[in-house]
Amino acid sequence: MLNRVILIGRLTRDPELRYTPAGVAVTQFTLAVDRPFTSGGSKEREADFINIVTWRQLAETCANYLRKGRLTAVEGRIQVRNYDNNEGKRVYVTEVIADNVRFLESSNSAGNREEGGSNANASYGGGSSGNRGGGSREQQDPFIDDGKPIDISDDDLPF
Amino acid sequence: MLNRVILIGRLTRDPELRYTPAGVAVTQFTLAVDRPFTSGGSKEREADFINIVTWRQLAETCANYLRKGRLTAVEGRIQVRNYDNNEGKRVYVTEVIADNVRFLESSNSAGNREEGGSNANASYGGGSSGNRGGGSREQQDPFIDDGKPIDISDDDLPF
Amino acid sequence: MLNRVILIGRLTRDPELRYTPAGVAVTQFTLAVDRPFTSGGSKEREADFINIVTWRQLAETCANYLRKGRLTAVEGRIQVRNYDNNEGKRVYVTEVIADNVRFLESSNSAGNREEGGSNANASYGGGSSGNRGGGSREQQDPFIDDGKPIDISDDDLPF
Amino acid sequence: MLNRVILIGRLTRDPELRYTPAGVAVTQFTLAVDRPFTSGGSKEREADFINIVTWRQLAETCANYLRKGRLTAVEGRIQVRNYDNNEGKRVYVTEVIADNVRFLESSNSAGNREEGGSNANASYGGGSSGNRGGGSREQQDPFIDDGKPIDISDDDLPF
DNA sequence: TTTT
DNA sequence: TTTT
Numbered sequence: 001m002l003n004r005v006i007l008i009g010r011l012t013r014d015p016e017l018r019y020t021p022a023g024v025a026v027t028q029f030t031l032a033v034d035r036p037f038t039s040g041g042s043k044e045r046e047a048d049f050i051n052i053v054t055w056r057q058l059a060e061t062c063a064n065y066l067r068k069g070r071l072t073a074v075e076g077r078i079q080v081r082n083y084d085n086n087e088g089k090r091v092y093v094t095e096v097i098a099d100n101v102r103f104l105e106s107s108n109s110a111g112n113r114e115e116g117g118s119n120a121n122a123s124y125g126g127g128s129s130g131n132r133g134g135g136s137r138e139q140q141d142p143f144i145d146d147g148k149p150i151d152i153s154d155d156d157l158p159f
Numbered sequence: 160m161l162n163r164v165i166l167i168g169r170l171t172r173d174p175e176l177r178y179t180p181a182g183v184a185v186t187q188f189t190l191a192v193d194r195p196f197t198s199g200g201s202k203e204r205e206a207d208f209i210n211i212v213t214w215r216q217l218a219e220t221c222a223n224y225l226r227k228g229r230l231t232a233v234e235g236r237i238q239v240r241n242y243d244n245n246e247g248k249r250v251y252v253t254e255v256i257a258d259n260v261r262f263l264e265s266s267n268s269a270g271n272r273e274e275g276g277s278n279a280n281a282s283y284g285g286g287s288s289g290n291r292g293g294g295s296r297e298q299q300d301p302f303i304d305d306g307k308p309i310d311i312s313d314d315d316l317p318f
Numbered sequence: 319m320l321n322r323v324i325l326i327g328r329l330t331r332d333p334e335l336r337y338t339p340a341g342v343a344v345t346q347f348t349l350a351v352d353r354p355f356t357s358g359g360s361k362e363r364e365a366d367f368i369n370i371v372t373w374r375q376l377a378e379t380c381a382n383y384l385r386k387g388r389l390t391a392v393e394g395r396i397q398v399r400n401y402d403n404n405e406g407k408r409v410y411v412t413e414v415i416a417d418n419v420r421f422l423e424s425s426n427s428a429g430n431r432e433e434g435g436s437n438a439n440a441s442y443g444g445g446s447s448g449n450r451g452g453g454s455r456e457q458q459d460p461f462i463d464d465g466k467p468i469d470i471s472d473d474d475l476p477f
Numbered sequence: 478m479l480n481r482v483i484l485i486g487r488l489t490r491d492p493e494l495r496y497t498p499a500g501v502a503v504t505q506f507t508l509a510v511d512r513p514f515t516s517g518g519s520k521e522r523e524a525d526f527i528n529i530v531t532w533r534q535l536a537e538t539c540a541n542y543l544r545k546g547r548l549t550a551v552e553g554r555i556q557v558r559n560y561d562n563n564e565g566k567r568v569y570v571t572e573v574i575a576d577n578v579r580f581l582e583s584s585n586s587a588g589n590r591e592e593g594g595s596n597a598n599a600s601y602g603g604g605s606s607g608n609r610g611g612g613s614r615e616q617q618d619p620f621i622d623d624g625k626p627i628d629i630s631d632d633d634l635p636f
Numbered sequence: 637t638t639t640t
Numbered sequence: 641t642t643t644t
Contacts (some may be wrong), residue, residue, distance in 0.1 A: 001326040003322045008320035048398045080366045094412035161485035167478040169639035191639035192480045209555045239525045253571035487643035509643035
């Protein structure tokens, strides 16, 4: 019925941009989100490593602007997929499907807080869109098949 | 940069549906949201009375399905408007512009959990719509590399 | 840095209450959260099945008041644990550690909207503190039921 | 029942720290939160100016670390107070009572991402507890500066 | 001006 | 009364 997640953390590595055979852009990255406490007796802070997936235009923007270590805010929903692995065992994968990503740090330490990437958000639908009484149509439909299959091996996946 | 609100409460009265001169539907209602504590010495629970505004299709759905007293979840963003009143004084108005409304109680006490109204959310545009991100096939993991290209046709994609 | 989740869905089964060897209550249940769209050509609505964990006083309240099928709102944070399974393979588990649970439906269809359970919050309860939830063991899955009591010492708990 | 807000924006001015007569710290500031669109034909981005209130330990930390212009994340709940102004007219004030504030920019442009202030949370601090924020007087606006100390007794505070 |  |  309702499923909303908001995270602020840092990328554990550069985002990975891929395309489905139909040419839909998909970007995946992991956010390290520090926990608000230290566990047990230890004083070292721990983090949760949360997998983020973005699609289409937002995927392209994330791939262009995000880099390992950058402080980033993500808004989206939790999704749980499952598949049967090569031993025939069902594996569950939990990801956050992001529809809004804020780049809280830019490449140059100072300055350009208002570069294009800082406002990336998912807005689908032909014609009008959104909540604003005004428009935000995307310029281009990334349903473009570049002919190459997605090149991912199991080892690349952090789960 | 980021502005997200989620509320659960009860309507203080029936929603009011109006139309702008251009014919855009606007519905307004107030949500009574109980506070998680009782103040001072008194034991009576207090509430915040929060004004909600919805636009377009969502406005029509809210006007049709919501009624005074109904338990309702609202997702949206805080907006602060201001105007000069008739004494020439600037007045500030804070509202939640909703883009997702869940009807947690229906007219008939029991049953119909899946009636149309229970899934109202702001998504304009004929056919495609919304805020859905992507990737929701349950049967197959698109990130498993089995050597073959991923078996998804455009028709499988939910956008 | 920031990690917040809000969900509304229905319990897939009755909650399970357990105790750590030190006597800390832990309740686990799964929330079925309908997706806001239907995938592919099919018209059947899909859902994400999200594991929820509550601790201490909130765990007891959830075990007492929640039942299979009940519409429930959950607020918390995403936690990713990992442990090595019996084949020596690292398994990752994603859960929502809830610190606020709202019972949107009570046992008797009508009436008692204000029974004690409807206000369960992690902040309350004797000597408890904060918004932190709990449970962050990296080595072992407390929900694997091997017939023995859960093998957690108080020192493992971050509160 | 449930009332949660998450904002990211910039302080419009330095925060203001005050104390109730009983010595409880209260800090107030305003967050400028850019809207995700530009209105009308104009190309200049607009913002919502949202009043934030923090109490106790969190108030002190905010007063110490936040400054005008700093990018800041705020988590809390919407509160609507009202009071009668000097013309005997009822005035409604909407604020966000924060229980979690993240300092996304530090004083020195580079570096120190882990300074103490970056982890301010209402749950911590001597003897405090919970996620409840504070301040819910209905009769009087503590932020009207009449030159006299703030007229609040400890009994008015809900914690 | 407020809901249960 | 507003930030970048």
